[in-house]
Amino acid sequence: CSRESPLQLHWNQGSSRSAKLYFGMPLVAFSSLPDVSRAWVIGSADPLTSDAEGILLASVDEYLAGWRAHGQALTVGRDSREHHFLTIAVDPTASDASGCSLDALFRVFKGLEQVLGTTLLDRGRVYYRDRTGTVQSTDRAGFSDLAARGIVTSETPVFDTSVQTLGDWRARFEVPAADAWQAALLPRAKR
Secondary structure: OOOOOEEEEEEOOOOEEEEEEEOOOOOOHHHHOOOOOOOEEEEEEOOOOOOHHHHHHHHHHHHOOOOOOEEEEEOOOEEEOOOOOOEEEEEOOOOOOOOHHHHHHHHHHHHHHHHOOOOOOOOOEEEEEEOOOOOOEEEEEHHHHHHHHHOOOOOOOOOOOOOEEHHHHHHHHEEHHHOOHHHHHOOOOOO
16 A cells, blocks of 8 residues: 555645645536445544635545546446535445545545534544434443433434445435434333
């Protein structure tokens, strides 16, 4: 694995940037990718402002346009939702992402965390909709506490950021807590 990512961003004063980019396959419409596509959901611990979301999407789109694995361009699309979630999917029937190419992608996200002022790569976060429909984020202990106090229940919509295929994402990215791994965080009497 080369330590150099296809895209290197250097941020000055938060808005000026320079990039080194190797061009590959352009992004495809997310909806056109097959269900067997591999998927990665990146969740922002805090809701992104319009400006922060713009920085995230511009940076990721630049990276994805040049994303390659073992010299092969990847067929890739992305979806952004709720000012919290970015899902990236790769069609493995064309060419699949390798460990090295994924490491490079996640280095881009790690670099963006400081620029955006939020955490993007905390797999321990639990995302749910509160009673007003707003997406909230907490850690697992916080979700269990909310459940113990009756603030979240088995019917509370939650987001499964652990989905691994686009078919799973389409079928169960947002489901009631009782139907997701988050059910284990609910008190037994409330499941």
